[in-house]
Amino acid sequence: MKVVLSTLNAKFIHTSLALRCLKAYSGERFDIDIAEYTIKDPSMNIVSDIFSRKPDVVGFSCYIWNIEETITVINMLRKIMPDIKIILGGPEVSYDMDFWMNRVQEVDFIVVGEGEETFHHLLAEIEGEGKYHMVFGVTYRKQREDRVEVIVNPPRPKLNLNELPSPHRFQEDIPHLGSRVVYFETSRGCPFSCQFCLSSIEVGVRYYDMERTKADILYLIDSGAKLIKFVDRTFNIKRDYALEIFGFLIENHRGCVFQFEITADIMRPEVLDYLAEHAPPGIFRFEIGVQSTNDPTNEAVQRRQNWMKLVRTVMKVKNSQKIDQHLDLIAGLPLENYDTFRGTFNDVFELRPEELQLGFLKMLRGTGLRRDADKWGYIYMDRAPYEMLGNDLMxxxxxxxxxxxxxxxxxxxxxxxxxxxxxxxxxxxxxxxxxxxxxxxxxxxxxxxxxxxxxxxxxxxxxxxxxxxxxxxxxxxxxxxxxxxxxxxxxxxxxxxxxxxxxxxxxDPDVVFGLMKYDYFLNHNYKPRKTWWDFTMDKAVWSGYMRRLAERPGEVSEKFAALGLNERELQKHAVIERLPFDLDMFLATGEVNKERHTLLAVLYAIEAGNSKPKARPFMLTMEAGSEAFSL
Structure with a gap:
C-alpha cells in the first residue's frame, strides 16, 4: 500500500515536523513518501505530482494558513483518483470534525490530536479488515442502509514521547538542511490556559529524554542544519531542562542558529546570567508572546503575566547584546480598545525589540475565546484564518x-x-x-x-x-x-x-534629513549608484573635500589615516555629505549642535578577512560656515 504524506507549507524554506513524525512511526511497515509544497504552488502542479506517485492513501496536514488551498487539491484528487483514501490531520481539523466531514465530502478520515499511533492503526485497518470503530482518535464515514453517517471515535490517550522514533534521521532530508528551517520539539503541551490559543487545551507538559534530544540536535548540526526552531510552547518552563539544553547548544552550535518561544516573566535570573556570560552572540533568538499589557484583557483571556518581570528579562537579554528578541502583540483581544492597544504597543516598543510582530486575533476552532465570542460581541471571518473583524470595543x-x-x-x-x-x-x-x-x-x-x-x-x-x-x-x-x-x-x-x-x-528637518542620509549609506555594502535626494554639493567643493581627506586623513581619525587611501581610491570607493549639525555628537549624546557641522564620509572597500565590502562611516567635525576643504 503506497502512502503519500503531504502538506502545503507557508513558505518554501519551511518544513513539516508533523509529516516526519508520522513517517518515522509508520515508515518501517508502510511505503510512505513525504511530499511538501507551498500555498503559492499551482493546484494543478501539486495534484500532478501526487498523481505521479500513484498512492493508495494520501494524508494532508492542515493548518489555518493552508486549509483552503488543501481543499482545492483534495477536490481535484478525488475526481481523478476516485478510489484513493484521503486522510486529514492537524490542528485545523482536530475540532469540529462533523463540520469538516460535511464540508469536504471527499475526505474519508480525520486523525484527531497526536497522530503517530492513530495514523499507524488507521493505515493497518485500511490495508486490513477496515475495523475503523477500533481506531481511537479517528473520525470516519460509515455506510448505513439509507445514508452515510459520520462517526467520531473517542480520543486516544497521550503518547509516551520516549517510545516515539526520531523524525530527524531521514537521509533524503540531509541535502536540504542548510537551506530550510528545521523544526524541533523537546516537549509537548503547555502549562498555561490562554483562551485564544489551542495550546491551552492540552493540560500538562511532557518531555523527551534528554540524551535522545541531544543526539538528534547533534545529528542535525553535523548534517548541515543552519537554523533550528524549537516549537515547544514554553521552552523555559522547566529551568534545569532548558539550562542544560542551552549549555549543550553553546558547546556544540558550530554556527547553527536556534530559535525558542519563551515566557519571559518566568525566566530565572540565573539562566539569564548564564546566557549573558556564555552564549556566543547571534546563535540564539527568543520569541516572546506579550500579546497585551492591559491587565483586564489578560485576566479576561486567563493569561498570567508579570509585566515588571517580563521587562526585567527582556532588558537583561538586550543589554547582554547576545540574543535577538522577537516580541508579539495581538490586536483585538477582549476589553482592549484602540487607546488601550496604543498603550500596549508603546509599552512594548519602549523595550526596543529587534522585531515587534503585530498580529490580529484569530478565532481558532476549539479555543475558549471562540466559544465565548458572543460574550464580547465578536464578528470574524467564517473561513480560515478566522481573523476578527470587530468586537464591542474595537x-x-x-x-x-x-x-x-x-x-x-x-x-x-x-x-x-x-x-x-x-x-x-x-x-x-x-x-x-x-x-x-x-x-x-x-x-x-x-x-x-x-x-x-x-x-x-x-x-x-x-x-x-x-x-x-x-x-x-x-x-x-x-x-x-x-x-x-x-x-x-x-x-x-x-x-x-x-x-x-x-x-x-x-x-528639525536638518537633523532628520542628515540621519536619513546616514542610514541610507549604511544600508549598502557597495557604493550606491544613486541617492533618493538631489545631490547639490558643487563639484569643486566635492573635489576639495576628497583632496583634503586624502592629504590630511589624520584630521578624521587614526583609523582612517591607517587605511592609506589616495584621492583616486576615495573617489572610487567613498561617498561624502556635509551635514548642518554635529552628527558624531548627536549619535553619542543625543545633543543637536548646529554650530559645528559634519563631513560624513562612508567608505565601501573590502576589509581583510571579508569577501565583500562593508559600509564604514568616518566623520570630520568642522565649524559652521568654514571652508574646510581648502588647504
Whole structure:
C-alpha cells in the first residue's frame, strides 16, 4: 500500500515536523513518501505530482494558513483518483470534525490530536479488515442502509514521547538542511490556559529524554542544519531542562542558529546570567508572546503575566547584546480598545525589540475565546484564518487603522533599514511610537502606496514625503504633548490633528534629513549608484573635500589615516555629505549642535578577512560656515 504524506507549507524554506513524525512511526511497515509544497504552488502542479506517485492513501496536514488551498487539491484528487483514501490531520481539523466531514465530502478520515499511533492503526485497518470503530482518535464515514453517517471515535490517550522514533534521521532530508528551517520539539503541551490559543487545551507538559534530544540536535548540526526552531510552547518552563539544553547548544552550535518561544516573566535570573556570560552572540533568538499589557484583557483571556518581570528579562537579554528578541502583540483581544492597544504597543516598543510582530486575533476552532465570542460581541471571518473583524470595543474601522500601523512597522522597524532615523522620530518628534507609525501608515494609505511595490530608495523618499507634509511652524518651542489620551473623538484636545501639529513643531528637518542620509549609506555594502535626494554639493567643493581627506586623513581619525587611501581610491570607493549639525555628537549624546557641522564620509572597500565590502562611516567635525576643504 503506497502512502503519500503531504502538506502545503507557508513558505518554501519551511518544513513539516508533523509529516516526519508520522513517517518515522509508520515508515518501517508502510511505503510512505513525504511530499511538501507551498500555498503559492499551482493546484494543478501539486495534484500532478501526487498523481505521479500513484498512492493508495494520501494524508494532508492542515493548518489555518493552508486549509483552503488543501481543499482545492483534495477536490481535484478525488475526481481523478476516485478510489484513493484521503486522510486529514492537524490542528485545523482536530475540532469540529462533523463540520469538516460535511464540508469536504471527499475526505474519508480525520486523525484527531497526536497522530503517530492513530495514523499507524488507521493505515493497518485500511490495508486490513477496515475495523475503523477500533481506531481511537479517528473520525470516519460509515455506510448505513439509507445514508452515510459520520462517526467520531473517542480520543486516544497521550503518547509516551520516549517510545516515539526520531523524525530527524531521514537521509533524503540531509541535502536540504542548510537551506530550510528545521523544526524541533523537546516537549509537548503547555502549562498555561490562554483562551485564544489551542495550546491551552492540552493540560500538562511532557518531555523527551534528554540524551535522545541531544543526539538528534547533534545529528542535525553535523548534517548541515543552519537554523533550528524549537516549537515547544514554553521552552523555559522547566529551568534545569532548558539550562542544560542551552549549555549543550553553546558547546556544540558550530554556527547553527536556534530559535525558542519563551515566557519571559518566568525566566530565572540565573539562566539569564548564564546566557549573558556564555552564549556566543547571534546563535540564539527568543520569541516572546506579550500579546497585551492591559491587565483586564489578560485576566479576561486567563493569561498570567508579570509585566515588571517580563521587562526585567527582556532588558537583561538586550543589554547582554547576545540574543535577538522577537516580541508579539495581538490586536483585538477582549476589553482592549484602540487607546488601550496604543498603550500596549508603546509599552512594548519602549523595550526596543529587534522585531515587534503585530498580529490580529484569530478565532481558532476549539479555543475558549471562540466559544465565548458572543460574550464580547465578536464578528470574524467564517473561513480560515478566522481573523476578527470587530468586537464591542474595537470596531472594524479601528482594525483597519491598526493594520496600517502593522504595514509600516514591518517595512521600517522590523526591517531595520533606518533605526537611527526612526528612534529620533519616535523619541523626539511624535508623542509616542504608535502615533508615528499610525500617522505614517495613514499617509501611506492616502498616497496609494499600498498598491505599488517599492525599492530601498522608495522607502526613504516616502518617509521624507510624509515628514515634509507635516506643518512646520516658525516657532519650534511648542509645549510637549502628553503621551496619554483619554479619547480619540473630535472633542479630545489631543486629537490626531493635534498629534500631527505637535510633531511638525518638534521636527528639525536638518537633523532628520542628515540621519536619513546616514542610514541610507549604511544600508549598502557597495557604493550606491544613486541617492533618493538631489545631490547639490558643487563639484569643486566635492573635489576639495576628497583632496583634503586624502592629504590630511589624520584630521578624521587614526583609523582612517591607517587605511592609506589616495584621492583616486576615495573617489572610487567613498561617498561624502556635509551635514548642518554635529552628527558624531548627536549619535553619542543625543545633543543637536548646529554650530559645528559634519563631513560624513562612508567608505565601501573590502576589509581583510571579508569577501565583500562593508559600509564604514568616518566623520570630520568642522565649524559652521568654514571652508574646510581648502588647504
Amino acid at each position: 470596531p472594524f474601522g479601528d482594525i483597519v487603522r491598526i493594520k496600517r500601523v502593522e504595514d509600516v512597522l514591518e517595512k521600517y522597524w522590523n526591517a531595520h533599514r533606518m533605526d537611527r532615523t526612526l528612534l529620533y522620530l519616535v523619541d523626539r518628534v511624535f508623542p509616542s511610537p504608535f502615533d508615528f507609525f499610525q500617522a505614517f501608515g495613514d499617509f501611506w494609505e492616502r498616497s496609494g502606496w499600498q498598491k505599488i511595490g517599492h525599492q530601498l530608495e522608495d522607502l526613504f523618499s516616502r518617509l521624507w514625503a510624509f515628514l515634509d507634509s507635516l506643518p512646520l511652524p516658525s516657532v519650534k518651542d511648542k509645549g510637549s504633548l502628553t503621551t496619554e489620551r483619554e479619547d480619540t473623538s473630535g472633542d479630545d484636545p489631543f486629537s490626531f490633528d493635534a498629534i500631527i501639529a505637535v510633531a511638525g513643531a518638534r521636527l
